[in-house]
Amino acid sequence: MARVGVFVCFCGANIADFVDVPAVVEEAKKIKEVKYAIDYKYMCSDPGQGMIRDAIVAHRLTSIVVAACSPRMHEKTFRKALSDAGMNPYLLEVANIREHSSWVHQKDKKAATEKSSDLIRMAVAKSMANEQLHEISVPVTKRALVIGGGIAGIQAALDIADARIPVVLVEKSPSIGGKMAQLDETFPTLDCSQCILTPKMVDVASHPYIELLPYSEVLELDGYVGNYKVKIKRKASYVNFDTCTGCGACWQKCPVKVPNEFNMGIDKRKAIYSPFPQAVPNKPVIDAEHCTMLIKGKCGICAKVCEKGSIDYTMQDEIIEREIGAVVVATGYDLWDPKPYEEYGVGRYKDIITSLEFERMVSASGPTGGVPVRPSDGKIPKSVVFIKCVGSRDEAKGIEYCSKICCMYTAKHAMLLHHKVHDSHAYIFYMDIRAAGKGYEEFVKRAQVETAATYLRGRVSKIYKKGDKLMVRGEDAQIGQVVEVEADLVVLATAVYPYKDNSDLARLLGISYDKYGFLSEAHPKLRPVETAKAGIFLAGCTQAPKDIPETVAQASATAAKVCGLFAGDTMLKDPMVSTVNTDYCTGCQNCVTVCPYQAIITEEIPLGHGSKEIRTVAKINEGVCQGCGSCVAICRSMAIDLAGFTDMQIINEIVSI
Amino acid sequence: MNYTKQIQDIAGRLFSEEKIDVFIGYRNTGFDENQVPVLINQYKDVDQLLFTDKSVFNLANYLKYEHTRNKRVGLVVKGCDSRALNLMLTENQVKREKLFIVGIACEGVVDETGGKAQNCVECVMPDAVVFDEMLGTPSGKRDYQENSDIRALDGKSLTGRQEYFEEVFENCIRCNACRHSCPLCYCSNCCIDQETATLYHGANTTSSAFHALMTWSLHLAGRCVDCRNCEKACPSHLPLHLLHKQNEKVIYENFQEHLAGMIQDDRGAFYKYSLSDPDDFIM
Numbered sequence: 037m038a039r040v041g042v043f044v045c046f047c048g049a050n051i052a053d054f055v056d057v058p059a060v061v062e063e064a065k066k067i068k069e070v071k072y073a074i075d076y077k078y079m080c081s082d083p084g085q086g087m088i089r090d091a092i093v094a095h096r097l098t099s100i101v102v103a104a105c106s107p108r109m110h111e112k113t114f115r116k117a118l119s120d121a122g123m124n125p126y127l128l129e130v131a132n133i134r135e136h137s138s139w140v141h142q143k144d145k146k147a148a149t150e151k152s153s154d155l156i157r158m159a160v161a162k163s164m165a166n167e168q169l170h171e172i173s174v175p176v177t178k179r180a181l182v183i184g185g186g187i188a189g190i191q192a193a194l195d196i197a198d199a200r201i202p203v204v205l206v207e208k209s210p211s212i213g214g215k216m217a218q219l220d221e222t223f224p225t226l227d228c229s230q231c232i233l234t235p236k237m238v239d240v241a242s243h244p245y246i247e248l249l250p251y252s253e254v255l256e257l258d259g260y261v262g263n264y265k266v267k268i269k270r271k272a273s274y275v276n277f278d279t280c281t282g283c284g285a286c287w288q289k290c291p292v293k294v295p296n297e298f299n300m301g302i303d304k305r306k307a308i309y310s311p312f313p314q315a316v317p318n319k320p321v322i323d324a325e326h327c328t329m330l331i332k333g334k335c336g337i338c339a340k341v342c343e344k345g346s347i348d349y350t351m352q353d354e355i356i357e358r359e360i361g362a363v364v365v366a367t368g369y370d371l372w373d374p375k376p377y378e379e380y381g382v383g384r385y386k387d388i389i390t391s392l393e394f395e396r397m398v399s400a401s402g403p404t405g406g407v408p409v410r411p412s413d414g415k416i417p418k419s420v421v422f423i424k425c426v427g428s429r430d431e432a433k434g435i436e437y438c439s440k441i442c443c444m445y446t447a448k449h450a451m452l453l454h455h456k457v458h459d460s461h462a463y464i465f466y467m468d469i470r471a472a473g474k475g476y477e478e479f480v481k482r483a484q485v486e487t488a489a490t491y492l493r494g495r496v497s498k499i500y501k502k503g504d505k506l507m508v509r510g511e512d513a514q515i516g517q518v519v520e521v522e523a524d525l526v527v528l529a530t531a532v533y534p535y536k537d538n539s540d541l542a543r544l545l546g547i548s549y550d551k552y553g554f555l556s557e558a559h560p561k562l563r564p565v566e567t568a569k570a571g572i573f574l575a576g577c578t579q580a581p582k583d584i585p586e587t588v589a590q591a592s593a594t595a596a597k598v599c600g601l602f603a604g605d606t607m608l609k610d611p612m613v614s615t616v617n618t619d620y621c622t623g624c625q626n627c628v629t630v631c632p633y634q635a636i637i638t639e640e641i642p643l644g645h646g647s648k649e650i651r652t653v654a655k656i657n658e659g660v661c662q663g664c665g666s667c668v669a670i671c672r673s674m675a676i677d678l679a680g681f682t683d684m685q686i687i688n689e690i691v692s693i
Numbered sequence: 694m695n696y697t698k699q700i701q702d703i704a705g706r707l708f709s710e711e712k713i714d715v716f717i718g719y720r721n722t723g724f725d726e727n728q729v730p731v732l733i734n735q736y737k738d739v740d741q742l743l744f745t746d747k748s749v750f751n752l753a754n755y756l757k758y759e760h761t762r763n764k765r766v767g768l769v770v771k772g773c774d775s776r777a778l779n780l781m782l783t784e785n786q787v788k789r790e791k792l793f794i795v796g797i798a799c800e801g802v803v804d805e806t807g808g809k810a811q812n813c814v815e816c817v818m819p820d821a822v823v824f825d826e827m828l829g830t831p832s833g834k835r836d837y838q839e840n841s842d843i844r845a846l847d848g849k850s851l852t853g854r855q856e857y858f859e860e861v862f863e864n865c866i867r868c869n870a871c872r873h874s875c876p877l878c879y880c881s882n883c884c885i886d887q888e889t890a891t892l893y894h895g896a897n898t899t900s901s902a903f904h905a906l907m908t909w910s911l912h913l914a915g916r917c918v919d920c921r922n923c924e925k926a927c928p929s930h931l932p933l934h935l936l937h938k939q940n941e942k943v944i945y946e947n948f949q950e951h952l953a954g955m956i957q958d959d960r961g962a963f964y965k966y967s968l969s970d971p972d973d974f975i976m
Contacts, residue, residue: 620882624784626964649763652785670964672912673880674887683889691891 040160041072041097043088044152045079045104047134054138056149060103063153067160071095080110085117092121099163103131103156126169126611126680131159154693161692165684169611174659176262177361178602179204183254183541186214187584188366188576188591190236195595196364197245201602204358205240206268207250211315212237214368218298218392220399220406220452222584223444224479230314230401237316251321255355257545260635260660261571262361262607272351274322274330275308280346282310282318286338294326296403300393302411303403308338308347313401322347362571362601363545364594365555367538369577372427372434372531380423380499380528386412387506388499388526391445398452407456410525413504417524420453421508422446422464423496427531429467435531435552440581442529443470447483449527454487462489463521465496465510473583492519499526532581546634547572555579565593569633570662573597612663612680614656620675621653627667627676628654635660636667694800696828697743700769703795703826707767708736713793715761717752717768718742732760744769749802749810751920753778753876756787765791771799773812775821776918776954777876782823783958786879796824798831812919812934815840817952837945837952840938858903864929865902871933872909874926877916884908910936915944915961916953 042064046052057075064073072095076084079102091097100123102114107130115125133152141148178201182193185207193205205212216222217237219229240246249268256267275286292307305311307327310320322330322338329335329349339347371392374382382388387410389397400406410417424442427434443466450462469491471477484491494511497518501507508521534553542549547567548556555578558566565573573594576587601607618641628636635657643649654676656667667676668683677683704716720731720741728747732755733739751774755761770778775796781787798820801813813819815838820831846854872878872885885893885905893905910917910933917937924933944951948962 620880620887622784622786622880624786626784626960629960629965672884673882674884674889675882687889687891 038069038164039071039096039098040067040069040101040163041088041091041095041099042067042070042074042101042103042156042160043079043084043091044073044075044133044156045084045102046075046077047105047138048078051104051134051138051152054142054145054148055133055152056145059149060133060152060156064101064103064156064160067157069160069164072097079104080113085113085120088114088117089121092118092123097123099127099129099166101129101131101156101159101163103133103152103159105134106130106132106136124168124170127163127166129159129163129166131155157692158689161688162685165682165688167679167682169679171611172609172613172658173606174260174262174609176602176605176607177264177359178202179358179360180362180364180598180602181206181254181264181266181358181360182364182366184214184366184368184576184578185209185212185240185248185250186366186368186576187216187233187236188368188578188587189214189364190233190240191588191591192364192366192575192594192598193246194236194239194243195592196598197243199595199599200245201599203246204266204268204360205246205248206252206254207248208253209311210251210273210309210319210321211311211317212240212248212250213312213314213316215392216584217312217314218300218396218399220395220402221448223448224473224475226448226451234314234316237314241316248317249356250317252356254541254544257363260633260657261569262601263659264360264363264571266358266360266363268356268358270354270356272324272353273319274324274327274347274349274351275320276346276348276351277317277319279344280319280342281344282320283343284310284320285341285343286347287320289337289341291335291337292326292328294323299396299403300390302393302396322349362573362598364573364575364591364598365541365545365547365567365578366575366591366594367535367541367578369532369581370535372533374426374528374530376433377426377528379497380426380526381501381506382528385499385501385506385526386410387417387524388528391442391449391527391529394449394527395445398449398456408453408525415524416457418457418460419521419523420460420462420525420527421496421506421521421523422449422462422527422529423508424464424466424529425495425531426528427533428529435533437552437581438470439529439532440470441532441583443468444473444476444479444583446527446529447471447480450487450489451483454489462487463508463523464489464491465508466491466493467495473585492521494519532577535578538578545569545572546632565590565597568662570660571601609659610663612678613658613661614663614665614667614676614678616654616656617675617677618653620673622673622675623652623654624672625652625654626670626672630666630670632664632666633660633662635662694746694829695744696797697745699828700744700795701739701742704733704739704742704767705736707793708739712765713767714764715766716742717755717761717766719744719748719750719752719769730755744797746800746802749925751777751874751876751922753781754874754922756781756792757876757879763791765793767793767795769795769797770821770824771797771802772816772819772821773799773918773920774876775823776818776952777920779823779954779957780877780916780918780961781879783954783960784877792825794821794824794826796821796827798827798829800829810921811841812921815919818955822955823957834955837950839942840934842932842935843938843942846935846939859899861931862902862906863899865906865931866929867902867905868928870926870928871906871923871931874922875913876920876922877913878909884912906931906933906936910940913937914940915948915951915963917941918953 290306496510
C-alpha cells in the first residue's frame with residue numbers, strides 16, 4: 037500500500053505570498069494515498085530536510101512529494117535527503133509550485149492555490165508509478181583528446197597532462213602555436229606573443245603525458261562519454277620525424293617557392309618547410325601540392341642534401357586509432373573575408389591589408405623585419421588608416437556579432453606603428469570603443485595619448501586611389517561632417533569568424549553549432565565550456581570570439597572538467613535513460629534517426645521464441661543516452677520508455693486532474 | 694486504363710522463372726463489377742489477375758502480414774500505393790530485394806458512384822515512384838492542391854467543427870478496420886491496445902473513439918499517402934480522410950512542402966533530427 041508524504045514549502049514569501057500554503061496542505065491530506073502532509077518555511081534548509089528524513093522513518097512513507105521550486109533547483113538536495121533516510125532517492129517527485137504557480141499567477145491567489153493543489157495531485161499520481169532506480173556506472177578511459185594546437189589547445193593539454201592524465205593533441209598544421217604565434221605583441225601589456233607562447237609549446241613537446249600529433253586531422257569519433265574511440269589521420273609529411281634533426285638544409289636548397297601562409301602570403305616559403313623558426317615540432321614537412329618531386333617525379337634535392345636520409349617520398353597517410361574518455365575542441369578562428377566591402381577596393385588596391393597582415397609586418401620575426409611597408413612599392417607608410425568593424429556588427433554585409441578583440445588590437449596596432457615608424461600618424465575609424473577588461477580601458481587611453489592617433493567616430497563609405505595614395509572618405513559623426521584622409525596604408529580590422537571546417541567537425545563529433553559555425557555550449561551562463569554531448573568541451577574562439585586571457589581561462593576550465601570526469605575509475609550516470617521493449621518494437625528505426633546523441637543502435641533478435649528467423653529492433657546505449665525523451669515521443673508503438681518518466685507515470689498525471 | 698494482360702504476363706513470367714513465391718494483385722469479386730485483392734501462389738492462377746480503374750485497394754498493405762513475410766513477393770502498385778511502399782522500405786518493414794514491383798502510371802480509379810475518386814482528382818503523384826517494371830506512360834508530378842472538404846471545414850467555427858466531428862465519431866464502432874487496412878499501421882502491438890494506454894480503454898464512447906482516431910491520424914501525420922484504403926474499409930463510412938488531409942496540409946505548409954513517401958529514405962517531417970534544426974527556443 038502506497039504511503040505518500042507531501043512536503044509543501046513556503047519558499048519564504050516566494051510561494052506563501054501568492055499561494056495559500058496551509059490550504060494546499062489540507063487539500064493534499066484529502067488524497068487517498070497521502071498519509072502525511074506538512075508545510076515549512078524553507079524545505080531546502082537543513083531543518084526542512086530533517087523533517088523529510090524524520091517523517092520517512094516515523095510514518096513509513098513509500099514515496100515523497102516535495103512541493104517547492106523547480107526540480108532544476110533542488111531536486112538533488114531532496115534526493116539526498118531521501119537517501120540519507122535510507123530510501124531510494126528516485127522515489128522523490130517535485131511539484132513545482134513556485135515557477136509554475138506562485139510566480140506566474142501573482143494576481144490571483146485563489147487560482148494559484150488551486151493550481152498548486154492540482155500540481156501536487158499530479159505529482160502524487162505520478163509517484164504511484166515511481167520505481168526504485170539506481171545510478172548507472174560507466175567505465176572511463178582516462179585519456180583526453182585535444183583538437184587544435186593553438187593557445188587554447190596548448191593550455192588545455194598542459195593543464196590536463198599536469199594532472200597526470202594522458203593527452204592526445206591533434207593539430208592540422210605542421211606546428212602547434214596557432215594564431216597566437218603569428219601575433220607580435222599582445223594587449224594590454226605589450227608583451228611579446230611568441231616569448232610567452234613558445235615556452236608553453238616546448239612544454240607540450242616534452243611533456244611525458246602529451247602525445248603530440250602535428251599535421252593530423254580527426255576523422256571519426258565513436259562511442260560515448262568516458263569511452264570514445266577516435267580515428268586520426270596523420271597526413272604524410274614525407275619526412276621521418278624520428279631521424280630529422282631540423283637542421284634546415286632541405287628548405288634552404290628547395291627550389292620551389294610558395295606563398296607563405298604563416299606570413300599571410302607576404303613572402304614565400306619553400307615546398308619543404310617548417311612554418312616558423314620556433315615551430316614545435318621543429319621538423320619540416322613537404323607540401324605535396326607544390327613539390328615537383330611528388331608531382332612530376334623530378335628534383336629530389338632535399339633528399340640529396342639531407343645528411344640523415346630522413347626524406348621519404350613514398351610516405352602515405354596513416355590512420356591512427358586512440359581510445360579516449362573526453363574531448364576538448366579548440367579549433368580557433370579564421371579572419372572573415374572582407375570581399376563584400378567592394379567600396380573599400382578590397383582586392384583592387386594592394387595597400388589595403390588585413391589586421392593579421394599588419395601584425396606579421398610589425399613582428400620582429402616577420403617578412404619585413406618588423407617594419408610596416410606598403411605592399412605596392414615597399415615604401416614605409418607615414419599615414420595609416422585603421423578601419424574597425426569590417427564585417428563585425430554589420431548585418432547588411434557582414435555578421436551581426438561584435439568580434440570583441442578588434443578595438444583592443446587596433447589600439448595596439450596604433451602603438452606598434454608609432455613604435456616602429458616614429459613620424460607616422462594613425463587614423464582610426466570606429467563605431468564604439470569597447471574596452472571592457474582588466475587594464476583595457478587604460479590601454480586604449482594610453483594608445484590615444486602616446487601615439488596621438490586621430491580617432492574618428494564613423495563609418496568609411498569609400499576608398500579610392502589618388503596618385504599613389506589611398507583616399508579614405510568617411511563620416512566624422514562627432515563634427516557631423518564627411519572627412520577625407522590621405523593614407524599610405526589602410527588596415528582593415530576584419531571580423532573573427534569560425535574556423536571554416538568547424539561545422540563539418542561539429543557534425544563529425546555530434547555537437548551543435550550556430551548559424552556562423554561557432555560551436556554551441558550547453559548553457560550560455562551556467563555551462564559555458566560543456567557541449568550538449570557529455571564529455572565534449574569547448575575552449576577558445578571555436579565557441580565565440582575571445583581574447584587570449586579569456587581563451588586561456590576557458591582552456592583551463594575544460595581541463596578542470598576533464599579532470600573531474602576522470603576522478604574515479606567509473607563514472608556514475610543518471611539512471612533516467614530509455615529502454616526498449618523489444619516485444620513492441622517494430623524496427624522502424626525512427627528513434628535512431630531522431631536521437632541527438634547517437635545513443636540508439638540496432639540489434640538482431642529471434643523473430644519469436646526459439647525461432648531461427650531474425651528481426652531488427654532498437655537498442656539503447658545507456659552510457660550515451662541523456663534521457664531527453666525524443667525517442668519516446670517518436671515511437672508510435674510505445675516500445676520505448678524513459679525511466680523516471682514512464683508512460684504510466686505521465687498517464688497517471690494526466691488522469692489525476 | 695486496363696493492364697490486365699500485361700500484369701498476367703509479368704506474373705506468369707515471374708512464376709515460371711521462379712523469381713517470386715507470391716503475387717499480390719486484384720481479381721473480380723465473382724458477384725459484381727468490383728474487385729478484391731488476391732494473393733496468388735502458383736502459375737496456374739495468374740489468369741485471375743486483372744487491373745482496371747476499379748483496382749482501388751492499396752496492395753502494399755498485404756506486405757505487413759504473415760503470408761508474405763520473408764517471401765519473394767511480386768505486387769502491383771499505383772502512384773499512391775508506391776509512396777506507401779516507399780515508406781515501408783524506409784522504415785525497414787520490407788526488404789527491397791525480396792520484392793518485384795509492377796508500377797502503374799495511374800490514370801485514376803473510380804469511387805462508389807462510378808466517377809473519378811476525389812483522391813485521384815487531387816493526386817500529386819499518379820506514377821509509381823518505386824518499381825521494377827512500369828506500365829503505362831508516366832505523366833509526372835502534379836501541383837499540390839488543398840482538399841475541397843478541408844476548405845469547407847475550415848469555413849466552420851471551432852464549435853461547429855467540434856460538433857461535426859463529435860457527430861461523425863459517434864458512428865465509430867472501434868472495429869479497427871482502418872488500422873488493419875493501412876499499410877503504414879504495421880505495429881504488432883498498437884499503442885491503442887496497450888495496457889498503459891488508458892485513454893483509449895473502456896466502453897466504446899465518443900471520447901475513446903475520438904482519442905483513438907486522433908492518435909491514429911497523428912501517427913500517420915507526414916506519412917499518409919492518401920490512398921484511402923482506410924475509408925474503403927470503414928464499415929461506418931467515417932470521413933477519415935479529413936483527419937489525414939488536414940495533417941498533410943499543415944505539414945505541407947510548414948515543413949518545406951513535404952509530401953510523404955515521394956523519395957526513398959525520407960522518413961518524413963516528424964522523424965528527422967538535423968543539427969541545423971532551430972534550437973533557439975532552448976534556454
